[in-house]
Amino acid sequence: MASSAAAASIVSLLFLSSSLLLVSEAQKTSAPIVNGLSWTFYKQSCPKVESIIRNQLKKVFKKDIGQAAGLLRLHFHDCFVLGCEGSVLLDGSASGPGEQEAIPNLTLRKEAFEIIDDLRARVHKECGRVVSCSDIVAIAARDSVTLSGGPDYEVPLGRRDGLTFATQQGTLDNLVPPFADTTFLLDRLASKNLDKTDAVALSGGHTIGISHCSSFTDRLYPTQDPTMDKTFANNLKKSCPAADSPNTVFQDIRSPNVFDNKYYVDLMNRQGLFTSDQDLYTDKRTRDIVKSFAVDEKLFFEQFALSMIKMGQMSVLTGKQGEVRANCSVRNTDNKNYLASVVDDEVREEGWSAEFRK
Numbered sequence: 001m002a003s004s005a006a007a008a009s010i011v012s013l014l015f016l017s018s019s020l021l022l023v024s025e026a027q028k029t030s031a032p033i034v035n036g037l038s039w040t041f042y043k044q045s046c047p048k049v050e051s052i053i054r055n056q057l058k059k060v061f062k063k064d065i066g067q068a069a070g071l072l073r074l075h076f077h078d079c080f081v082l083g084c085e086g087s088v089l090l091d092g093s094a095s096g097p098g099e100q101e102a103i104p105n106l107t108l109r110k111e112a113f114e115i116i117d118d119l120r121a122r123v124h125k126e127c128g129r130v131v132s133c134s135d136i137v138a139i140a141a142r143d144s145v146t147l148s149g150g151p152d153y154e155v156p157l158g159r160r161d162g163l164t165f166a167t168q169q170g171t172l173d174n175l176v177p178p179f180a181d182t183t184f185l186l187d188r189l190a191s192k193n194l195d196k197t198d199a200v201a202l203s204g205g206h207t208i209g210i211s212h213c214s215s216f217t218d219r220l221y222p223t224q225d226p227t228m229d230k231t232f233a234n235n236l237k238k239s240c241p242a243a244d245s246p247n248t249v250f251q252d253i254r255s256p257n258v259f260d261n262k263y264y265v266d267l268m269n270r271q272g273l274f275t276s277d278q279d280l281y282t283d284k285r286t287r288d289i290v291k292s293f294a295v296d297e298k299l300f301f302e303q304f305a306l307s308m309i310k311m312g313q314m315s316v317l318t319g320k321q322g323e324v325r326a327n328c329s330v331r332n333t334d335n336k337n338y339l340a341s342v343v344d345d346e347v348r349e350e351g352w353s354a355e356f357r358k
């Protein structure tokens with residue numbers, strides 16, 4: 001009995017180390033940078049952009065660290081729908097409601113949008129209208145990870161802001177619902193050139209932040225999901241006494257506000273919140289990757305950074321495509337204050353602003 005248990009644990013250790021090997025192999029191929037983006041895009045035009053954003057976010061998170069989760073999720077919802085081009089930031093127009101009205105986006109934090117436009121104002125005040133809203137979202141997501149205790153990594157820059165937004169159906173068709181199983185999740189991510197290692201790593205974003213009851217109560221009522229730990233389920237039922245309770249719960253019960261690898265420890269203890277989370281541990285294709293991240297935080301951090309860089313370059317607009325919005329929630333042509341800002345920027349760009357004011 002004892003020797004068969006020992007043999008079983010040796011076999012599982014072997015499995016674990018082979019998956020570690022697989023994931024470390026994947027890390028060596030660092031995500032390539034797409035045409036038009038650059039690691040030093042604002043070196044001349046706005047060298048302080050990253051320090052302005054980081055310093056301001058330090059202040060924001062000191063007041064409320066929960067905002068980091070909101071900003072991280074915003075970048076994901078931007079990138080998955082029409083690419084990382086700021087379409088999620090746009091208000092609706094005569095052509096229809098904006099992406100924010102689509103069901104998965106109703107739980108994006110209102111403050112996240114305000115923080116992004118405030119950062120945009122600070123950056124544009126310093127440099128003029130040269131930095132796009134979609135780049136600000138990508139930098140803010142990275143800073144949210146870093147300032148919550150996660151990895152620091154470089155973000156390729158030079159994204160331009162899009163001129164259109166997706167329909168409600170288009171938004172739904174591109175995001176992943178929490179009731180998705182691993183097959184659904186892997187298929188949807190594969191359609192965006194993200195593989196199963198990316199899928200497991202990016203889901204680790206759920207190591208911070210909150211969820212509304214309605215996003216997971218299908219696992220509690222009317223019948224309890226048998227893959228969920230019973231004590232965990234009972235506690236969730238206390239926070240969410242009915243399927244549609246308006247309450248929220250932490251996503252990672254071990255360290256809700258710290259970006260670490262505890263999300264994967266939760267999954268191994270059957271304490272994942274969504275089906276899309278827990279099924280990564282149930283499914284044989286992803287189980288060993290979950291384990292490898294649960295036992296090795298450094299490995300998770302390295303892979304998370306790579307997968308974020310990859311996700312952050314999805315269908316970006318570059319060069320002369322799109323525009324650099326003067327207000328993140330409206331296209332420049334719909335922006336009443338845009339003319340004034342164009343004049344300001346031209347003055348600045350031509351460098352005769354001081355002359356002009358004489």
Ligand code: HEM
Nearest residue numbers: 069070073076107176177178202205209210211212215276
């Ligand atoms: C791909 C499958 C994913 C699914 C099914 C999913 C689903 C969800 C759901 C349902 C919520 C809770 C919304 C609510 O009820 O308030 C949530 C929150 C969150 N998600 Fe995801 N998500 C996924 C991927 C990601 C990725 C790739 C990231 C980032 C890398 C991410 C980051 C977050 C964060 C940080 C929160 C907390 C937001 C807050 O506290 O405001 N998610 N996600």
